[in-house]
Amino acid sequence: MLSGGVGGARFLRGLLAVIEPEAVAIVGNVADDVEVLGLHVSPDLDSILYALAGLADEERGWGRADETWNALAAAAAFGGDAWFKLGDRDLGLHLVRTQALREGATLSEVTTRLARAAGLECTLLPATDDPLRTFVETSAGTFPFQTWFVARGHRDDVDAVHYAGAPQARPAPGVLAAIEDADLLVIAPSNPYVSIGPILAVAEIRAALVRRRVPCVAVSPLVGGRAVKGPADRMLARLAGGTTPAHVASCYAGLLDALVIDESDSPADLPAGVRAVVTRTLMRDDEARRRLAHAVLDAAGTHA
Numbered sequence: 001m002l003s004g005g006v007g008g009a010r011f012l013r014g015l016l017a018v019i020e021p022e023a024v025a026i027v028g029n030v031a032d033d034v035e036v037l038g039l040h041v042s043p044d045l046d047s048i049l050y051a052l053a054g055l056a057d058e059e060r061g062w063g064r065a066d067e068t069w070n071a072l073a074a075a076a077a078f079g080g081d082a083w084f085k086l087g088d089r090d091l092g093l094h095l096v097r098t099q100a101l102r103e104g105a106t107l108s109e110v111t112t113r114l115a116r117a118a119g120l121e122c123t124l125l126p127a128t129d130d131p132l133r134t135f136v137e138t139s140a141g142t143f144p145f146q147t148w149f150v151a152r153g154h155r156d157d158v159d160a161v162h163y164a165g166a167p168q169a170r171p172a173p174g175v176l177a178a179i180e181d182a183d184l185l186v187i188a189p190s191n192p193y194v195s196i197g198p199i200l201a202v203a204e205i206r207a208a209l210v211r212r213r214v215p216c217v218a219v220s221p222l223v224g225g226r227a228v229k230g231p232a233d234r235m236l237a238r239l240a241g242g243t244t245p246a247h248v249a250s251c252y253a254g255l256l257d258a259l260v261i262d263e264s265d266s267p268a269d270l271p272a273g274v275r276a277v278v279t280r281t282l283m284r285d286d287e288a289r290r291r292l293a294h295a296v297l298d299a300a301g302t303h304a
């Protein structure tokens with residue numbers, strides 16, 4: 001499964017409740033990664049890890065539960081950066097990751113170690129070990145993703161997105177094998193431009209999906225033409241020309257066999273070869289998450 005952070009993590013909780021976790025490999029976005037206070041932070045991988053380990057703060061919607069903010073407050077008092085919110089517990093993970101990277105480990109190696117330490121039974125892989133970063137172009141300038149998203153509160157409309165490092169980026173070890181060996185490929189209900197887009201910008205990953213022999217099913221991140229959270233709807237309106245499932249599908253041209261959409265959205269105008277599966281996609285609780293996971297598995301079954 002290809003995944004961003006929170007939307008992908010919500011879906012994965014449902015999926016892992018209905019199939020064997022050992023059978024699931026997650027290819028996560030790393031183009032949101034950011035260096036803060038000297039530490040390497042991988043927000044999307046960490047959202048997945050915290051959600052699947054039962055450590056996530058469900059109410060806040062990001063970061064760890066039972067979090068405190070003393071280290072960040074102390075850093076700010078000494079004139080350090082405090083724009084990117086890192087809680088005390090969260091910092092523990094970033095310290096371990098950063099030390100391992102400095103000692104020469106790859107991001108995929110350290111991610112495997114962290115996932116194992118957190119008790120994950122599925123495989124969690126960064127899309128690439130190479131530097132790959134999202135930049136957004138706006139009328140106020142071109143910004144690194146987190147500068148736009150967090151520091152500027154994603155207030156600027158996005159005219160274009162680009163992925164620095166994509167031409168050189170190779171899939172991380174295990175990514176191509178995971179795609180080639182899969183019985184089903186899933187694209188999470190994640191942001192198509194800033195979560196899934198960077199993964200697909202790795203040419204060998206996109207090519208592996210194009211030549212798939214198994215179904216690829218995406219879940220739309222829209223409910224009633226609106227993102228449940230975040231800027232996906234604004235980006236789709238501006239960059240794809242609208243916020244219908246057809247606009248979501250246009251982001252994944254040549255890659256989809258089915259698109260799971262909410263019953264409040266219209267299945268009209270999907271590209272030929274892309275079947276609409278209409279269900280309720282709001283993942284409000286365990287039951288809703290499990291139901292959506294079953295819909296995705298069924299979508300694949302009827303296709304095969």
Ligand code: GDP
Pocket residue numbers: 003004005006007008009010044047188189190191194195219220221222223226227228229230231232233281282283284
């Ligand atoms: P991020 O990297 O943490 O921003 O998270 P993702 O890119 O993985 O997911 C963000 C997307 O998840 C947003 O566009 C939301 O619309 C979508 N999302 C969040 N919750 C739900 C839900 O319950 N149902 C659906 N269909 N989409 C959701």
Ligand code: CA
Pocket residue numbers: 004005029032043044194195
């Ligand atoms: Ca993200």
